[in-house]
Amino acid sequence: MRRRLSAARRDPLSGLWTRAPSERRAARVLAHHQHVVVVLVDLDGFKALNDTFGHAAGDAVIRATAASLNDALTSRPGAVAARLGGDEFAAVVPLPDPFSLPWLLRGLHGALTAPFRHGGRDLTVGASIGAALSSDLTPEPRQAGPQTLPVLLRLADEAMYAAKRAGGGWNYPAVTEQRFATAAGRRAGRPGTHAPHHKEPA
Helix, strand or coil, rough: HHHHHHCCCCCCCCCEEEEEHHHHHHHHHHHHEEEEEEEEEECHHHHHHHHHHCCCHHHHHHHHHHHHHHHHHHHCCCEEEEECCCEEEEEEEEEEEEHHHHHHHHHHHHCCCCCCCECCCEEEEEEEEEEEEEEHHHHCCCCCCCCCCHHHHHHHHHHHHHHHCCCEEEECCCCCCCCCCCEECCCCCCCCCCCCCCCCCC
16 A cells, blocks of 8 residues: 555656645645755657657656756755646755755756657757746744745746756846746646637736
8 A cells, every 4th residue: 555655656757756746745844844945847859759750759858857967956954846737847855055056057057958769769958947036035044934835836837937047057146026927826828728619928
């Protein structure tokens, strides 16, 4: 039973945590560390690669992305990585200080966009990464309440969106308030927030 429950909490393709269990673990990290970065990753060019080389190649991209996330976070005790769905991933990482954040994001982007081997060819995808830092909102970890994680996820999502509009890369704007309109509790323009006949950039 324990093995079945554990498997249900893991994404079967990537092996990463799914959204709900990752958020429970993330809340514990926020409660015990002063500086915690919430990172959202959206792959660039994933659909084109999937359409060109087939679903097996797309699956290989997801697995390679998960492996790169795990490798990049190996030296970060307490870090939580998750696949949110499709080609979107998240990580919650405790930091010794905020000054190490650019190095983390730079290294993570490099790992995610490195070529990997599949079917006798080297494949690559781009990545747009957005980040939000807990100590920008709450100077002390004990001040982190139940709404801290949703706010950080939303700010990281907006940062990721800005990175994607700029052509990819990573973005940490160090903001504490959302700048985009909200629809259905998410950034307006994301899938599921608009009527079927009206398509906006995601």
